[in-house]
Structures are given as C-alpha cells and as structure tokens.
Amino acid sequence: MSWRAWLAPLGWLLLLLVAVRWLGELEGLFRALEPGARVVIYPRASFARLLANHLAIVATAAALAVSLGVAAGILVTRPWGRDFLPLVSQVASIGQTFPPVAVLALAVPLLGFGSLPTIVALLLYGLLPVLRNTLAGLQGVPAAVLESARGIGMAPRQVLLQVELPLAATVILAGIRTSVTVTIATAAIGSTIGASTLGDPVIAGLVNGNSAYVLQGALLIGLLAISVDSAFERLQQLIGSRQGR
Template identity: 70%
Template sequence: MSQPALLRGGGWQPLLWLALLLAAALGLAELEGLFRLIEPDSRTVIYGRAAFIDLLGSHVLLVALAAGVSSLVGVGAAIMVTRRWGADFLPLVSQLASIGQTIPPVAVLALAVPALGFGSGPTLFALMLYGLLPILRNSLAGLRGIDPAVLEAARGMGMAPLQVLWQVELPLALTVILAGIRTSVTINIATAAIGSTIGARTLGDPVISGLVIGNTAFILQGAILIGLLAVAVDSLFEQLQRRAPGA
C-alpha cells in the first residue's frame, strides 16, 4: 500500500495517539503550573511516587499479558466447540465465560488475594476473567458465520481439517475475532487501574492516591494517561481490522 493510500485510510492515527501518550507520560511532570491551578492549596500537585512512564509500562504489560492469555483461551475454546467432537461443550463454555464478566473485578480481586497475594497476580487473574467473554463470543460468531459452501469447497479441494481451519476459517473470521479482542483490551485498560488498590503498579496509582488524599490533580493525571492509552490501542485495533483478510 502506498504512503498516500495509507494516510487516507487513517493509518497515521495510531502513531499520533501513541506519540501523544508518550509525550504525556514524559511531560506531565513539567506541567506543575497548570495543575497548580486545579489544586492551589495542595503542597504537591504532581504525582511523584513513581515515574509516569514506569507506571505506563507496567500497566501495558499487565493488560497485554491478560489479553494474550484470554485470546488463546477464548479463540481456542471457540475452535473446540465449533468442531463436531466439541459441540456438546458449547453451553458450558459460554456459561463459564459469562461468569467472569458478571462478577465485579473488585470482587475477583478480593477473592484472589488470599490465594495469590497482593500485587500483579490477582490483577492479572481478574483481567483474564473479565476480558474472556468478548473474545469468546466474537470468535464463536466469526467461526459460525462462515458460509458452509466455502468450507465444503475447501474440503472438496482436498484440504485436511487443520488446513481448513488455518487457511480458510481463521482468516475469514479474523475481523470479527479482532473486534472481540479490541473490546476486551479496551475494557481492561480501564479495569487494570483497580489493581492499584492491592499493590499492583498501574496508571491507577495516581488515581487511587488522589482519591485517598483528595487531590484532583493526581486523579486527572492518571485519567489522562489511561484515556490516551485506551484511545491509542483502540485506534491501533481499528487499523488492524481494516487490513485483516476478509475485511
């Protein structure tokens, strides 16, 4: 694809949002005068317990790990229950995935802390459960929405079942699957901030600290970074969907 075509397709947008995110992570500390207008009576208006760029890295790592595991489990489960030998497990798989999203993340954290301790472990577990359902549902919709005539044609060409899966089914369902992963990741970018309540290093640190001490500037700093990260990642997935096979 030529550069002008890429630009017309909005391929520059993820780069713009990523640049804004990095600029904010590195430059918020330089805007003390601006945040002083919001909190004129506070001694400190810039969150300083950890560098914003470090919190951003920890936040992204948590969300990425959770998304990777949820994607493997969700897509794998969808593949299993759309095979003849696994169709009987469809209701069970759907119900188990639904449980992960009906339980509030705070409750999952509270239940996981006794077993996994404080820090990133319970947060990662909660994110995996909370992000599983959108991926599973979209994977099922994508795989079950393929025209049976296309699958029959692939089998008629002598393709083995695995070849049909990898060369026909997954490419045709990829756009819908990516939409589920996009939803899951975007939700978890915000949800991950709750992990700061149990010691995980996330962009929720300044938000929680601001709520505890009543510092609106801290809250705003965390919210700005979380919002920019969510928009940047959502924009990136939008471009991936546009360029996926079958889009």
Template identity: 65%
Template sequence: MTVWLWPFLWCMLLAICIVGIPHAQGIFQWIEPDVRQVIYQRTPFYVLLERHVLVVGVAAVVTISLGVGAGIAVTRRKGQDFLPLVSQLASLGQTFPPVAVLALAVPVLGFGTLPIIVALMLYGLLPIVRNTLAGLQDVDKDIKTAARAVGLTPLQVLYQVELPLAAPVILAGIRTSVTINIATAALGATVGASNLGDPIIAGIINNNMAYVIQGALMIALLALTVDSVFDALQTRLRLRLSSS
C-alpha cells in the same frame, strides 16, 4: 498509510503527557491551588506505563489463547456438546465485578500483580469467546464444503479458510477485551500492583484531584492508542479480504 494516522497521533499525545506532565506544575496548581504537591512523583510515569502495559499484555495473551482456543474447540464436531457450557463460563466472568474478583483472589494469591491479571482474564474472556464463536459459525458452509472437496484436511480448512474469514470478527472481540481491560487494570493499584492506577488511588486517598486527572488522562490516551491500532488492523484486514 492513512489508517495509521490516528494511532500515531494518540501515541504522540501519550508520549507528550509522559514527558510533559512532570513539568506542568502551573497547570495542575490551578486545579488544586491549596495543595503544595500537585504532580505525582512517587514513581515516574513511564515506569507506571510499562507496568500497566505488561499487566494488560500478559492477561491479553492468556485470555486470547483461552478464548480463541475454546471457541475453535466447541465449533468442531467432537466439541459441539460443550458449546453451551463454554458460553456460560465465559459469561460468568463478567457477572462478577473486578473488585469482587480481586477481593476473592487476594487471600489466595496474595497482594501484587497476579490477582489483577486473574481479574482481567475473567473480565476479558467473554468478548473473545463470543466473537470467536460468531466468526467461525458465520463462515459459509458451501465455502468449507468446497475446501474439503479440493482435498484440504479439517485442520487445513480451519487454518486456511475458517480462521482467515473469521479474523475480522475475532479481532473485534480482542479489541473490545483489551480496551476494556486497560481501564480495568487501574484497580490493580488497590492490591499492590503498581501501574497507572497509582495516581488515581493516591489522589482519591489524599483528596488530590490533580493526581486523579494525571492517572485518568494517561489511561485514556493509552486506551485510545491501542483501540486505534486495532481499528487500523481491522481496516487492513477487511481490505485484504475484499481484494482476495
């Protein structure tokens, strides 16, 4: 139960901010004493949070499917020749800044949510592919040989032996990818994808530091909540593997 303490605390702080910031006029007035409107009111914070989580979640599902799938494919006998290519393609996604990806994607995909999802997919692919490869390649060959010796098929070896043993490393890559993308998703506000980046962009445009702080605080608490959830999952997974 203690492993879930930090996720609970960060989630509670996020909920308190969602509910409390609209009523914290005095605090943010102190930050921006010369500005009449210091609380971002264009869209409720809980709506921005839902949109932010949706964008990151969709990108994460696609990226995890592609990254883990590619990692599995190139560690099989028939796909080993493609391992360098997959590694290089995954690395290529992080050589382009997300802003540049958005600039290239908007003329093709238009304004809205789709360009930022594409940017998050490209930016979040490398940690997942890299950790999937590392996790699967680090599985002891003797263990796989023993599994085949007792009659398991290659597919059974993958799902019953390799993936469970590689899961902590793969999960670490997913954790890195998703946590980074929570912050990166704020850039979506520049191309019409409304999310928690809206107050930050509005604050920069209007020279209103109170807006910037509100958006940044929400994103930071969301990232800490998600990161602590992954940390708890990794801890439980390590305990399960050590006990078995």
C-alpha cells in the same frame, strides 16, 4: 491501505509519550486545579514506570484471554466439541458478569497482593468478548465455502487454518479489540491491591482528595486506551480490505 491510515494511531501514541515525558512540567496548570495542595504532581513513581508496569499487566492478561478465548472457540465449534459449547459460554459469561473488584477480593487471600491477582481478574473479565466473537466468526463462515474446501481434499486442520480463521479474522479481531481496551481501563483497579499501574495516581488522588492526581492518571489511561483502540481499528480495516470487504 496507505501508510497514512496509521497516522491517527501514531498521533495518539505520540501524544501519550509526550504526556508521559512532560506531564510533570505542567505543575502550574495542576496547581490552578488544586491551589491548596502541597504537591500537585504525583511523586511516588515516574509516569514512564507506571505506564510500563500497566502495559506489562495488560499484555499478560490480554495474551491469556486471547489464547484461551480463541482456543475454546475453536474447540467447541469442532464436531467432537460441540457438546461443551453451553458450558464454555456460561463459564465465560460468569467471568464477565463477576465484578473485577470481587475477583480481587477473592484472589488476594490465595495469590497475595500485587500483579498476579490483578491479571487473574483481568483475564476473567476479558475472556467473554474474545470467545463470543470467535464463536460468531467461525459459525458465520458459509457452509458452502466449507463444503467446497472439503470437496477439494483439504484436511480439517487445513480448512480451519486456511479457510475458517482467515474468513473469521475481522470478527475475532473485533472481540480482541474490545477485550484489550476494556482491560486497559480496568487494570487501574489493581492499584488498590498493590499492583503498580497508571491507577496509582487515581487511587492516591481519591484517598487524599487531590483531583490533580486523579486527572493525571485518568489522562494517561485514556490516551493509552485510545492509542490501542485506534491501532486495532486500522488493523481491522487492513484485514477487511484484503478480504475485499
């Protein structure tokens, strides 16, 4: 795949960085949106700082979700772990269907305000896509391929690392892509319990009736989500092309 294939992700990333740096210079534009507001550019923290905090929370939650989801998917597709497949699937499904706001409400009394309960909520919410796609990818490896690998003397660990995971990589990556993209958008709710994220301007705008704040936060969250999703799309294409798909 040519380097030109990465122009779209790089373009979205550049647009995000430009917005972070110069969004505050567009006061006249936002003033037209909110002519009666005393302040139209979100003042409580720089957009760069909010972006960095948002990324840190998302990266932590996504790393945990990917690690747990892939590990659980591998464990329950081994002969000695298949009995746990229904239980693991149900637990992950409950985490996906339980509203993140409800998780925050339950986590705050135990974990306090800030980033930690937000990460817990995002972990539970992002676990199912990773687990589901890991299961689909591993279970979709042709039995004939597995038999051939075992027939040439490969140990179970070698079969997993050299055959199953490479063949399932595109499917697993699709689940990770969904999980991370959803996590980026959902992380904004952390601002309701004191976590510093790109949701701060959105929440402040909703509370104060300032649509300029809401637009600023939503624009940056949208650009971040598109940048990451576009990068994952190119990565999937790269892996797929190497596998001859």
